[in-house]
Amino acid sequence: MNKIAVIYYSMSGNVEYVVKKIEKELDVDLMPIIPKKDYPKKGFKKFFWGGKSSVMKETPTLEEYHFDASQYDEIIIGTPVWASSFAPPIRTFIKENKEKLKEKKISVIICYSGGGAKKAIEKLKEYIGIKEFQKELILIDPKEKETTEKKKDINHFIQTFKRSIK
Numbered sequence: 583m584n585k586i587a588v589i590y591y592s593m594s595g596n597v598e599y600v601v602k603k604i605e606k607e608l609d610v611d612l613m614p615i616i617p618k619k620d621y622p623k624k625g626f627k628k629f630f631w632g633g634k635s636s637v638m639k640e641t642p643t644l645e646e647y648h649f650d651a652s653q654y655d656e657i658i659i660g661t662p663v664w665a666s667s668f669a670p671p672i673r674t675f676i677k678e679n680k681e682k683l684k685e686k687k688i689s690v691i692i693c694y695s696g697g698g699a700k701k702a703i704e705k706l707k708e709y710i711g712i713k714e715f716q717k718e719l720i721l722i723d724p725k726e727k728e729t730t731e732k733k734k735d736i737n738h739f740i741q742t743f744k745r746s747i748k
């Protein structure tokens with residue numbers, strides 16, 4: 583075991599940018615979560631429909647995925663902040679896998695534009711039913727606003743896994 587599953591949703595590539603960096607450095611399985619019906623990705627509609635879906639705590643139907651929890655003892659969940667919460671596709675995944683997530687060490691990657699990350703983390707913990715995440719990586723739009731500082735944070739996050747794997 584000792585394998586890590588990275589379960590993530592990314593609409594515009596920021597979360598994906600981080601998980602791809604992780605994939606280069608660690609033995610992880612990436613598991614993108616994809617809603618069957620895509621959200622609008624541009625303009626006002628993007629924020630309106632996604633925001634509404636998040637506020638209404640929707641659980642959109644997901645494209646088929648295969649998650650063999652027995653292969654992993656560590657899970658990383660990656661999500662953007664939507665309306666000060668986590669993205670609805672992640673809500674669906676957790677709902678469908680709550681039992682499987684128990685007993686796992688769970689860490690989180692949160693990408694946002696400047697507000698609501700802490701709230702999103704609290705809501706995510708509550709929804710999963712855990713008190714704390716093992717590790718948290720919180721970044722402001724790392725793909726669009728790449729900085730040395732953010733690269734360092736990502737690298738540090740990766741290193742802590744390398745240490746815990748040894």
Ligand SMILES: Cc1cc2nc3c(=O)[nH]c(=O)nc-3n(C[C@H](O)[C@H](O)[C@H](O)COP(=O)(O)O)c2cc1C
Nearest residue numbers: 592593594595596597632662663665666695696697
């Ligand atoms: C529907 C929607 C709601 C959002 N709500 C917030 C928010 O409440 N706070 C915030 O800081 N950013 C918010 N954002 C911005 C994203 O969290 C941010 O751009 C993130 O880096 C996107 O990750 P992604 O590219 O992996 O999808 C929102 C974006 C969308 C599409």
